[in-house]
Amino acid sequence: MAIQSTPTKETIAEEPSALVRMGRMLWADKFALCAAIFLVFVIIMAIIGPTLLDDLATKQNLRGRNLAPFMFDREWFMWLGADALGRPLWPRIIVATQNTIMVAAGAVLISAIVGTLLGLIAGFASERTSQIIMRLADVIMSFPSLLVAVIVLYILGSSIMNLMLVLSITRIPVYLRTTRAEVLEIKSRMFVQAAKVMGASSKRILFRHILPVVLPTLTTLATLDFAYVMLAESALSFLGIGIQPPEITWGLMISQGRQYLTNAWWLSFWPGLAIILTTLSLNLLSNWLRIALDPVQRWRLEMKGPKHG
Amino acid sequence: MLSFIRKRAFASLISLIGLLVMVFFLSRLTGDPASLFLPVEASAEMKAEFRALHGLDQPLLVQFGQYVGNVLTGDLGESLRKARPALDVVLEAFTWTLWLAVITMTLVTVCAIVVGSLAAFRTGGFFDRFSSMVSLIGASVPDFWLAIVAIVVFAIQLSWLPTSGTGSLAHWILPICVLFVRPFGIIVQVVRGSMITALSSAYVKTARAKGVKSGPIIFVHALRNAMLPVITVIGDQAASLLNGAVVIETIFGFPGVGKLMIDSILQRDFNVVLAAILVTAFAIFLMNLVIDLAYALLDPRIRY
Amino acid sequence: ASTDIKIVLPEEADLLEPCMATRSNIGRVIMENVSETLTELDVRTKKGVMPRLAEKWEQTADGSWRFHLRQGVKFSDGKTFGAKDVKYSFDRIFSDKNICESRRYFGGMKFDVNVVDENTIDFKVDPVQPILPLLLSLVTIVPEGTPLEFVREPIGTGPYKLSNWTPGQQIVLDARDDYWGTKPAVTKATYLFRSDPAVRAAMVQAGEADLAPSISQVEATNDKTDFSYLDSETVYLRIDGNIAPLNDVRVRKALNLAIDRQAFIGTLVPQDAVLATALVPPTTLGWNPDVKVPAFDPDQAKKLLEEAKAAGVPVDTPITVVARTANFPNVTEIMEAIQAQLQDVGFKIDLKFVEVAEHEVYYSKPFKEGRGPIIVAAMHDNSKGDPSFTMFFKYDSKGTQSGYSDPKVDDLIARASAATGDERAKLWSELIAYVHDDLVADVALFHMVGYSRVSERLDFKPSIATNSMLQLSEIGFKN
Amino acid sequence: MADHLLEVRNLSVDFHTASGVVHAVRNISYYLDRGETLAILGESGSGKSVSSSAIMNLIDMPPGKISSGEILLDGQDLFKMSSEARREVNGRRIAMIFQDPLSHLNPVYTVGWQMREALKTHGIGNAKAQEEALRLFKRVALPDPERALDKYPHEFSGGQRQRVMIAMALALKPDLLIADEPTTALDVTVQAEVLNLLKELQRETGMGVLIITHDLGVVSEVADRVVVMEKGQLVESGTVREVYHNPQHAYTKKLISAAPGKGDMHEPATAGEPILSVKDARKFYGGFEALKGVSFDLKAGETVAVVGESGSGKSTLARILLRLEEADGGTAKWKGKDLFTMSPGELFKLRRDLQMVFQDPTQSLNPRMTVYQLISEAWVIHPEILPKAKWRERVAELLGQVGLSAEHMGRYPHQFSGGQRQRIAIARALALEPKLIVCDEAVSALDVSVQAQVITLLDKLRKEMGIAFIFIAHDLPLVRDFADYVMVMQKGEVVEFGTVAQVFDNPQKPYTQALLAASLDPDPDVQAANRNARLASAS
Ligand SMILES: Nc1ncnc2c1ncn2[C@@H]1O[C@H](COP(=O)(O)OP(=O)(O)OP(=O)(O)O)[C@@H](O)[C@H]1O
Numbered sequence A: 001m002a003i004q005s006t007p008t009k010e011t012i013a014e015e016p017s018a019l020v021r022m023g024r025m026l027w028a029d030k031f032a033l034c035a036a037i038f039l040v041f042v043i044i045m046a047i048i049g050p051t052l053l054d055d056l057a058t059k060q061n062l063r064g065r066n067l068a069p070f071m072f073d074r075e076w077f078m079w080l081g082a083d084a085l086g087r088p089l090w091p092r093i094i095v096a097t098q099n100t101i102m103v104a105a106g107a108v109l110i111s112a113i114v115g116t117l118l119g120l121i122a123g124f125a126s127e128r129t130s131q132i133i134m135r136l137a138d139v140i141m142s143f144p145s146l147l148v149a150v151i152v153l154y155i156l157g158s159s160i161m162n163l164m165l166v167l168s169i170t171r172i173p174v175y176l177r178t179t180r181a182e183v184l185e186i187k188s189r190m191f192v193q194a195a196k197v198m199g200a201s202s203k204r205i206l207f208r209h210i211l212p213v214v215l216p217t218l219t220t221l222a223t224l225d226f227a228y229v230m231l232a233e234s235a236l237s238f239l240g241i242g243i244q245p246p247e248i249t250w251g252l253m254i255s256q257g258r259q260y261l262t263n264a265w266w267l268s269f270w271p272g273l274a275i276i277l278t279t280l281s282l283n284l285l286s287n288w289l290r291i292a293l294d295p296v297q298r299w300r301l302e303m304k305g306p307k308h309g
Numbered sequence B: 001m002l003s004f005i006r007k008r009a010f011a012s013l014i015s016l017i018g019l020l021v022m023v024f025f026l027s028r029l030t031g032d033p034a035s036l037f038l039p040v041e042a043s044a045e046m047k048a049e050f051r052a053l054h055g056l057d058q059p060l061l062v063q064f065g066q067y068v069g070n071v072l073t074g075d076l077g078e079s080l081r082k083a084r085p086a087l088d089v090v091l092e093a094f095t096w097t098l099w100l101a102v103i104t105m106t107l108v109t110v111c112a113i114v115v116g117s118l119a120a121f122r123t124g125g126f127f128d129r130f131s132s133m134v135s136l137i138g139a140s141v142p143d144f145w146l147a148i149v150a151i152v153v154f155a156i157q158l159s160w161l162p163t164s165g166t167g168s169l170a171h172w173i174l175p176i177c178v179l180f181v182r183p184f185g186i187i188v189q190v191v192r193g194s195m196i197t198a199l200s201s202a203y204v205k206t207a208r209a210k211g212v213k214s215g216p217i218i219f220v221h222a223l224r225n226a227m228l229p230v231i232t233v234i235g236d237q238a239a240s241l242l243n244g245a246v247v248i249e250t251i252f253g254f255p256g257v258g259k260l261m262i263d264s265i266l267q268r269d270f271n272v273v274l275a276a277i278l279v280t281a282f283a284i285f286l287m288n289l290v291i292d293l294a295y296a297l298l299d300p301r302i303r304y
Numbered sequence C: 001a002s003t004d005i006k007i008v009l010p011e012e013a014d015l016l017e018p019c020m021a022t023r024s025n026i027g028r029v030i031m032e033n034v035s036e037t038l039t040e041l042d043v044r045t046k047k048g049v050m051p052r053l054a055e056k057w058e059q060t061a062d063g064s065w066r067f068h069l070r071q072g073v074k075f076s077d078g079k080t081f082g083a084k085d086v087k088y089s090f091d092r093i094f095s096d097k098n099i100c101e102s103r104r105y106f107g108g109m110k111f112d113v114n115v116v117d118e119n120t121i122d123f124k125v126d127p128v129q130p131i132l133p134l135l136l137s138l139v140t141i142v143p144e145g146t147p148l149e150f151v152r153e154p155i156g157t158g159p160y161k162l163s164n165w166t167p168g169q170q171i172v173l174d175a176r177d178d179y180w181g182t183k184p185a186v187t188k189a190t191y192l193f194r195s196d197p198a199v200r201a202a203m204v205q206a207g208e209a210d211l212a213p214s215i216s217q218v219e220a221t222n223d224k225t226d227f228s229y230l231d232s233e234t235v236y237l238r239i240d241g242n243i244a245p246l247n248d249v250r251v252r253k254a255l256n257l258a259i260d261r262q263a264f265i266g267t268l269v270p271q272d273a274v275l276a277t278a279l280v281p282p283t284t285l286g287w288n289p290d291v292k293v294p295a296f297d298p299d300q301a302k303k304l305l306e307e308a309k310a311a312g313v314p315v316d317t318p319i320t321v322v323a324r325t326a327n328f329p330n331v332t333e334i335m336e337a338i339q340a341q342l343q344d345v346g347f348k349i350d351l352k353f354v355e356v357a358e359h360e361v362y363y364s365k366p367f368k369e370g371r372g373p374i375i376v377a378a379m380h381d382n383s384k385g386d387p388s389f390t391m392f393f394k395y396d397s398k399g400t401q402s403g404y405s406d407p408k409v410d411d412l413i414a415r416a417s418a419a420t421g422d423e424r425a426k427l428w429s430e431l432i433a434y435v436h437d438d439l440v441a442d443v444a445l446f447h448m449v450g451y452s453r454v455s456e457r458l459d460f461k462p463s464i465a466t467n468s469m470l471q472l473s474e475i476g477f478k479n
Numbered sequence D: 001m002a003d004h005l006l007e008v009r010n011l012s013v014d015f016h017t018a019s020g021v022v023h024a025v026r027n028i029s030y031y032l033d034r035g036e037t038l039a040i041l042g043e044s045g046s047g048k049s050v051s052s053s054a055i056m057n058l059i060d061m062p063p064g065k066i067s068s069g070e071i072l073l074d075g076q077d078l079f080k081m082s083s084e085a086r087r088e089v090n091g092r093r094i095a096m097i098f099q100d101p102l103s104h105l106n107p108v109y110t111v112g113w114q115m116r117e118a119l120k121t122h123g124i125g126n127a128k129a130q131e132e133a134l135r136l137f138k139r140v141a142l143p144d145p146e147r148a149l150d151k152y153p154h155e156f157s158g159g160q161r162q163r164v165m166i167a168m169a170l171a172l173k174p175d176l177l178i179a180d181e182p183t184t185a186l187d188v189t190v191q192a193e194v195l196n197l198l199k200e201l202q203r204e205t206g207m208g209v210l211i212i213t214h215d216l217g218v219v220s221e222v223a224d225r226v227v228v229m230e231k232g233q234l235v236e237s238g239t240v241r242e243v244y245h246n247p248q249h250a251y252t253k254k255l256i257s258a259a260p261g262k263g264d265m266h267e268p269a270t271a272g273e274p275i276l277s278v279k280d281a282r283k284f285y286g287g288f289e290a291l292k293g294v295s296f297d298l299k300a301g302e303t304v305a306v307v308g309e310s311g312s313g314k315s316t317l318a319r320i321l322l323r324l325e326e327a328d329g330g331t332a333k334w335k336g337k338d339l340f341t342m343s344p345g346e347l348f349k350l351r352r353d354l355q356m357v358f359q360d361p362t363q364s365l366n367p368r369m370t371v372y373q374l375i376s377e378a379w380v381i382h383p384e385i386l387p388k389a390k391w392r393e394r395v396a397e398l399l400g401q402v403g404l405s406a407e408h409m410g411r412y413p414h415q416f417s418g419g420q421r422q423r424i425a426i427a428r429a430l431a432l433e434p435k436l437i438v439c440d441e442a443v444s445a446l447d448v449s450v451q452a453q454v455i456t457l458l459d460k461l462r463k464e465m466g467i468a469f470i471f472i473a474h475d476l477p478l479v480r481d482f483a484d485y486v487m488v489m490q491k492g493e494v495v496e497f498g499t500v501a502q503v504f505d506n507p508q509k510p511y512t513q514a515l516l517a518a519s520l521d522p523d524p525d526v527q528a529a530n531r532n533a534r535l536a537s538a539s
């Protein structure tokens, strides 16, 4: 480096590709690594689970109902116990992954994307547009989600798609309000003005300059919303307006196990644990991502990585 | 500022009206209250009579006109089921909910900010890992688990607290504790994330150069800069509490607006639903206004 | 020891309207506690219809009824009870200022109520009502002058009066000093409301309540405090017999044979539940002991289906089974198990859970045009001892939940309703047998049982009536 | 000999970056006694700020690392102190004026609050603190000091913020003051006052001052001794006079010879149509009139230097010309069209032609973008300028032109020194090949050698490509070398406008005269003579 120091070998060395660097940073954070592995497992299960284990998961056995977990002398799939119809919980949880992830990911993604977009617009556009968007958000926010559910599901019928829709509508305002609040502040920062001077379009300013600053907060929210959506879906099932058997989701399993909480805890415990682990993993990963994507913080991961130079 | 509030109040009024109109028509598309009020064996004549009695046999627009007329005179109608003015029913329940929400959110806000800030202060440290785990588990645990387990442990096994209901101060403890968990988990995470950024800014260095202690650096210098997303999310969580914490109210027999709203929706008690939405929406609109004003208060660069 | 008790109920009363006391959440609080009826159905000792506010009654030659009322009875507001109050109560039920639920028991009847004197009243009904004394056990008496609109503070002649109601929290009844009958042991009853069965059970365990009339089966684990009682609720699958393939009797038989009812008992359905052969419980007049529960015979069911198929019945059409969430305990599991059993013999079953309002759309007429084959899982309650509260609605061509129009059924119902005594019982028996064995109108499943938790200091055994009312005077204290 | 006030021994600081370790400071040693002023001169990016941050324990560790050395304050090793003791030292015994005042002031608190906090942290009561804050604001010549206390950092001009910073550092009368480029944003008259203030305080309290600057004039005015740094190493030290008259190291020689203000003045051509014609531009901030009707013309390839009082509205003028803020009156015709009333669409087409280098370079660079991304963004927005294949090459070229190197491409803004960031901002403006560049203190953080290089580059562009400049600066010698016209501003008004020669050789207005008189000379002897003359005339 011509300016501050004579160059040493390692500074000139080719920079590793972005993917390799992300990999290294992931390796540096063992928690995030475990989380990532778990999530990959979940996704694989979501894809192949139903075809693999559907028969096992739906085989009823009234005589073996509420079978307790940890009976290791039984077949492997009975190790987590069985539900009120004697169906093994292990395969059921795996089969339920697909629906669960679909509803949760769908709802979270829809609400996050729509909310963020509207938030960006509301923060940046004219006062009138912003006022309209924000009041709309107020309306959604004060519209009880249950009523939305009853209305949509009553009028359109209950299906995974509609459920996703309902859950996503009700979550839009958080993203919207969060994004807008941040935009209000960030847009007065000098680097945004600099981009303006360069002739960057509003779109570019919003997406290239403002969004990256808001994104970490939104990711944190979104990962937490995953849990919220899964549990809300369970509450809707309980009231008879959500997903209903014979479809299964973790939320539904929880709501079905609810009445056995005091004498057969495992019925709702395992699916609950699945939700907790998924949320936990998503969040550890999002916390990792927050650091990995922030140049000012990134050293935390790079320093821990394999020694370099 | 005042003109902002005035403009805002006007816009809010319009959206409130829009909300009511929407709920009015949409809710009436979801089934017939007569068949829910009367037993299945009731004859068609009885159902017709029920509808006539409550004006539900009129064309929707006529019903709407009447409703608007009544609302303008301050009358939000009677509950179809309770033979009481809907507004009374709702206000009664809402008072409980409001208290529950205010107390819970105050506790949550204080605790979450402290824990989240400290976690961010030593990112990756033991406290950070620990508090993250705890808060995340809190945010993803089904609330009825917590509620039932809390009742079994604290009310039955230990006999420290009443199982449920209202009456004494002790009755508030379990519901508040259970309600606390989820917003706490979420807000801790938001605070933590926002604080990590704030704590690495240059003005924090200035404060350190001035010799400011860690406490004020975290809670005075960085925190205020990190507050925008935090209060937004606090607002969101508060709104969901104001809309009623259904599960908690149901389990603890807490006479709040959430259970009322659910029951009224399921029973299609339209006037109560409308009144409940009106009241909660009013509270939420007000809260959002306060939050928007707080943005400007917290960050002088934001001006309306 | 204290003679105050606390009772925890699953659902709060919206109103405390006497004429709505046939609805269980209201009836459990005020029926016979605050508001009394002229007659009363005895379910404990099976003595049939007993006097309450009426001391005796007789039927005159033209079929009208004369009731002699009890004297010296006072309402809780101090007014004296008399025939005019009875007439007023009746008029009030039929007023168009309210929708009293008890009106439904008098559909299609014309009443002519005549006050003979202070304590005598005549009822002339068209058509003649042989079971009028039983019907009058459903009519609560309010003092003359009570507003026609629904009231929230009932005035009655019962042993208790309402002394406090904090909506959402509690209702308090206090024993009256000036009650006409024997003074009950309980002096004060506080009603609390919790939707969660586990919490209700916990409250009795923690001593916060003395009586939880309905807790769930899984909570009922303590022999000393938890009792089961036949709760008059009957679970069945209502078949819409108008639509193929359900219009074929072989298919309906196959449905009945395919279900292993016994396997549910003691698993998803409480141990003490009874397999049903009719929609009315065994305590009902005319219940037919000769009708047998269909055997569990999947092979036979398969055979019947094949036969039907061979005869051109479209048995492969998917059949929708509609059930209501939280309709009765374990409803989801039971329906899933039934679905599996039906599928095992070759039915194509779509299971659909709906919320109460939607359930109603499927359950009651008018049925949707162009609907597919639909079976509705439902629960029916008749604790009143006479099938007339059931049969018309469920099987008559004009019945609101009836999926059939069978002339023989219509005829039997009409005749049984008009008959009295043994004749009545015989006709009902005949109808029950015909509906079950020949028409195979539906799939009767279980007479359910309820569980209640009673604190050890109380002396109380729940009965079949506990579902709809809870007479405080029946509650005593041990030692 | 007794302990020095401050002694730095063999200090080395490394930074970890994605592409390897940067040795920012290598094995430097120097000392400073009470009542003494030591100037650190050096190349931009040579480690001046980093080494002084090390004294205050402000380096983020990791990613930074003090790989060797010790820092003694009154003989006590700071690195061996407990963190609590170290905290007490900060502010009370050592205070620092940061190079980049905008980002170093907390944006959400009033400056008065931040001042009082400094005082209260070290045990001064609230009322006393308020009084003291006010006093200091008056001393650093902030206009309307009472109201200023209640304003937020973003409501000040660059120079005003710098004075807030100075006031804050001086508040506690520290034993050691580290001043990192404390006067870059101050006009010479205010600069003179501030330097005076420093000297006064030094006389009163015996404070040691460590001043980092690239302005040789400032060095000759205040410093007793200098050390010179280059590439993280200390290359020369000695008294000011010694070093100025008898530099030993090649870099020092280059530095001294590069001092501006010695060349020929430009003689602008008189003919030609103006490309920009500003008439009566006005701007209000609430009730405060920041610009009171400014007018001037500018032709292609010409440079108008805007000099004047700090807070006189120079940056405001720049911002309204670029429509970052809306003007409250007047017109600005760009090739005949009014910039102030142009629709966003029209404006967008013009953006490419009008560029700006901001006064606060740190804040104007997106912290999440690498240098490569920052510079090439210009071509992402205006793809017609350069095909994508050539981007890397061109970025490297631009970086080279402003004295940085291609290896810096992958780094992020926070990994640079103040001067380096400023150069990135210049490179970014040049990437668009605009017709007009507004340079708001664009070279203020550069040492004279790099400054000369950049100015030469700009001059070349001006000649070859006809780029016009609005050049806002405080450094009069630099203006003298570079500008065609000079516009002198005070309190939102233009007090004098003319060619360089007219203004420098024959100033008309008293303010201009005062400004020129206050200009500092890099030669310590000349400067001493000037000072004495000034004192004599004052008394
Ligand atoms: N956002 C604002 N709100 C209120 N006042 C402002 C704001 N921005 C600038 N000012 C005021 O306007 C005046 C002109 O500011 P400007 O930044 O143009 O000064 P300047 O000439 O660039 O000074 P410097 O040389 O110190 O940078 C200053 O007195 C400043 O306090």
Ligand SMILES: Nc1ncnc2c1ncn2[C@@H]1O[C@H](COP(=O)(O)OP(=O)(O)OP(=O)(O)O)[C@@H](O)[C@H]1O
Pocket: A003, A004, D015, D016, D017, D022, D023, D024, D042, D043, D044, D045, D046, D047, D048, D049, D050, D051, D099, D414, D415, D416, D417, D418, D419, D420, D445, D446, D447
């Ligand atoms: N966080 C960092 N990571 C990597 N390199 C850094 C970091 N901070 C500073 N540097 C490098 O350290 C060197 C010294 O920087 P420093 O800020 O001390 O320069 P300086 O002498 O103050 O220059 P200037 O006069 O431009 O302010 C620079 O080359 C810079 O690129």
Ligand SMILES: [Mg+2]
Pocket: D048, D049, D050, D099, D180, D417, D418, D419
């Ligand atoms: Mg520097």
Ligand SMILES: [Mg+2]
Pocket: D157, D158, D159, D314, D315, D316, D359, D440
């Ligand atoms: Mg400026």
Ligand code: NI
Pocket: A005, A006, A007, A008, A011, D020, D021, D022, D023
């Ligand atoms: Ni190196």
